[in-house]
Amino acid sequence: MKHQHESDAHVVVLGAGYAGLRAALQLDRHVRVTLITMDGNFTERVRQHELAAGRPAVTHPLSKLLRTSGIERITARVTGIDASARCVHTDTGVQVGYDRLVYALGSRTAGIADDVPGRVYTAESAAELRKRLIDAPGVLTVVGAGLTGIEMAAEVAETYPDWEVRLRTGGHIAPSISEGGREHIRSFLHSRDVHIEEGQHVTGPEDLDTDVIVWAASMTPNTQIAVAAGLSTDDSNQVLVDSSLRSVSHPEIYVAGDAASVQTAKSGRIRMACATALPLGRQVANSVIKDLQGEEPDTFKFAYQAQCMSLGRHDGLVQFVGADDSPAHRIVTGRLAAMIKEQVVRTTVRTVRMDARYPRVAGLIPGVN
Numbered sequence: 291m292k293h294q295h296e297s298d299a300h301v302v303v304l305g306a307g308y309a310g311l312r313a314a315l316q317l318d319r320h321v322r323v324t325l326i327t328m329d330g331n332f333t334e335r336v337r338q339h340e341l342a343a344g345r346p347a348v349t350h351p352l353s354k355l356l357r358t359s360g361i362e363r364i365t366a367r368v369t370g371i372d373a374s375a376r377c378v379h380t381d382t383g384v385q386v387g388y389d390r391l392v393y394a395l396g397s398r399t400a401g402i403a404d405d406v407p408g409r410v411y412t413a414e415s416a417a418e419l420r421k422r423l424i425d426a427p428g429v430l431t432v433v434g435a436g437l438t439g440i441e442m443a444a445e446v447a448e449t450y451p452d453w454e455v456r457l458r459t460g461g462h463i464a465p466s467i468s469e470g471g472r473e474h475i476r477s478f479l480h481s482r483d484v485h486i487e488e489g490q491h492v493t494g495p496e497d498l499d500t501d502v503i504v505w506a507a508s509m510t511p512n513t514q515i516a517v518a519a520g521l522s523t524d525d526s527n528q529v530l531v532d533s534s535l536r537s538v539s540h541p542e543i544y545v546a547g548d549a550a551s552v553q554t555a556k557s558g559r560i561r562m563a564c565a566t567a568l569p570l571g572r573q574v575a576n577s578v579i580k581d582l583q584g585e586e587p588d589t590f591k592f593a594y595q596a597q598c599m600s601l602g603r604h605d606g607l608v609q610f611v612g613a614d615d616s617p618a619h620r621i622v623t624g625r626l627a628a629m630i631k632e633q634v635v636r637t638t639v640r641t642v643r644m645d646a647r648y649p650r651v652a653g654l655i656p657g658v659n
């Protein structure tokens with residue numbers, strides 16, 4: 291669909307995850323937008339562990355989500371950015387020039403060189419993991435007991451009771467959660483016969499005597515392309531941005547989602563999360579529009595409220611937190627928490643759909659920021 295734009299500028303958005311898709315939809319109608327992404331879908335990464343446990347799909351076709359927009363979509367892998375020529379290179383040979391670029395290529399599991407077929411898996415290879423799990427039972431070890439590792443262990447243990455599930459971490463489980471919350475996680479995992487192995491650092495798959503490993507020890511931003519283009523990054527390779535999400539080294543490039551190194555007064559350093567990628571996507575669009583209009587972009591403001599996790603399909607934990615993400619005493623557990631978590635996850639897709647249909651209204655709805 292062709293739209294009358296407020297500006298002739300061309301904005302290219304890289305990545306159609308939570309941040310990039312949101313940015314593209316919010317920019318549409320204001321400027322000409324091209325969205326470059328690897329495949330034709332928006333993937334709900336926060337449901338990858340559900341995919342391992344048999345959920346049929348965690349993707350939504352972009353053709354449907356972008357149907358009413360004027361966004362031009364290019365399906366290709368971004369291979370490079372020539373910042374001086376303001377041009378994006380892709381693996382199909384297509385090159386796309388831009389006036390402003392939004393870099394939102396997200397993140398991936400870190401600490402493991404490559405998936406070893408049949409033995410080592412990550413959240414990204416959850417569909418292959420599922421095939422292995424229904425093949426023949428054995429011992430599965432999840433490495434890393436942050437929220438992603440715990441959700442994965444809980445989901446697998448609940449769905450595949452014939453598998454012996456172990457959860458191994460160098461520290462203690464759920465370090466970002468309160469003592470009461472941790473107690474609940476422990477008791478849920480014990481009820482599903484998950485062996486919790488704390489204080490046992492794993493350097494690599496060779497350390498483990500197990501049939502299957504799910505590596506969930508840490509995430510790393512997909513910023514190798516930004517680094518190669520000369521953008522300034524911090525010590526964890528996230529792109530350094532100012533308070534409006536503009537690269538500190540390349541003012542025509544903006545960054546949102548897991549790829550950005552962001553701090554706010556209330557929250558401190560923003561962690562990689564869907565919960566932060568959505569507001570960052572909205573903000574980055576706002577900043578680009580103001581920049582193109584010659585106005586001063588707003589400062590990104592953010593305060594945490596809660597961390598939500600699923601424990602299988604019928605239990606969960608809602609951990610209320612301070613503005614800086616520090617855990618409070620207040621928690622919700624059990625079936626109610628599972629319902630809240632499910633609604634939170636559904637709201638992420640609702641937010642994107644709202645952006646597509648009513649971009650001006652989406653930000654006014656409680657919970658959709």
Ligand SMILES: Cc1cc2nc3c(=O)[nH]c(=O)nc-3n(C[C@H](O)[C@H](O)[C@H](O)COP(=O)(O)OP(=O)(O)OC[C@H]3O[C@@H](n4cnc5c(N)ncnc54)[C@H](O)[C@@H]3O)c2cc1C
Pocket residue numbers: 304305306307308309310326327328329333335336337338339366367368369394395396397413414438512546547548549562563564565566567598599
């Ligand atoms: C199993 C799991 C559970 C999680 N649970 C939660 C949760 O409960 N709550 C929460 O807040 N967060 C959760 N997270 C984290 C959350 O998923 C991420 O922080 C979030 O997806 C980041 O959004 P993003 O838009 O920055 O990047 P992504 O969602 O990673 O999107 C990146 C986009 O860039 C595209 N892309 C990447 N490289 C290229 C390339 N070279 N060329 C073209 N396109 C490319 C990808 O295809 C994708 O479209 C979870 C993560 C996992 C893995």
